[in-house]
Amino acid sequence: MSRFEGKVALVTGGSSGMGGATAAVLAEGGARVFCAQRGASAHEDIAADFSDESVPERVMAEVSDKAGALDILVNNAGMMREGTVEETSKADWDIQLHMNLTVPFLLIRHGMGMLRAGGGAIVNLGSVEGLGSNPRHPAYAASKAGLHGLTRAVAVDHGKDGVRCNAVAPGWIDTPLNEAFIESMTDPVAFRAGLAGIHPVRRTGTPEDVARLICWLASEEAGFVTGQVWTVDGGRMAQLSLP
Template identity: 40%
Template structure:
């Protein structure tokens, strides 16, 4: 049976990813600061920004499952501010979770996978904000750009050791994080309607849309894919901004 660690699985995209792996018969260990509502999945309280806790999460998976086939780095936070309004503390918080946390989990994952038969795959959840900046989310945009760059570096440096590394960059997904952005607008309902109207497919994404891609990338059919970024945004960023 294959095994996976999923961070940030207490809600939204991370929860959907964990549920999809469980449905596919994987052994699942989740790591987050709050308890997830997941049957048949193990959980370890984890703050990925702390290297020792990231190491402990990977070690716990190996102890329970015997090896570790995949790591999905989904844990993330956002601050809805421009660079001029962002405080030092807010910058540190976003970078600690979104960049340092992903780095910590990738390092722990690579060290384990590089020394085990069959290697493994690391899937980092980035965002279309890495290449198409969301207004008023300066540090979040920067953090997701770093995630995509780190993904490519790991793929190049550790492919010969059997470690694949890929990124999935969702667009507007119907989660609590998206709701928080809409709620900041003068007319949240109108803002949501406008956002939906910008999508060629005519809707926002769902956490399951992202989970489907992640599950495929973790499987044998994607064995020759590494260093790539997969955009899951309903065509939002494919279109010309003038139209």
């Protein structure tokens, strides 16, 4: 039997990138996969504009109506806007905190009944920026640090219910957004080589690198693992910068 046979999974932002790769691995393992986002995925889609705070409850109601269960929740959808604290408007702050922290909270809250019933697993997409920060990312870094804290709190409160909650903290991953950023550089080849050089493994990450870790955390193989933030960054955070 495949390790996710008979399981129902919900992945937010599952149309591409890390969410798409995660949905694919879950489906290959036998899970019935729902993906919630504005666009289309290769799985069962639930149309969702998470900027509307009523949407998380509706998404969970739709999963319940269609599948009657939820075993795995992957909170992948998020966003980032740049600017120092002086440059960041209250609206920009609010939308990033909403998308990256409040939406996962609401999905967990409205899905907890189904997750508790099946002894479910939650995996939140944090970031190395929940541990450090790149320049001009105050709202993003704050939201991801908050998501790491939410992960631990849910694990503590709901371990007795059979629900595990972990987070992954990806570093530089070759998502469509990051690839577009590289191609916007004056010398994309040199920029890409520079990125590889700040990683001890001498490459950047792929969505599949992150997806495999997420799916392990969601599986019964990680049944004694909860409340942890797993860094997947090719060793970048372990390496001190040269003077």
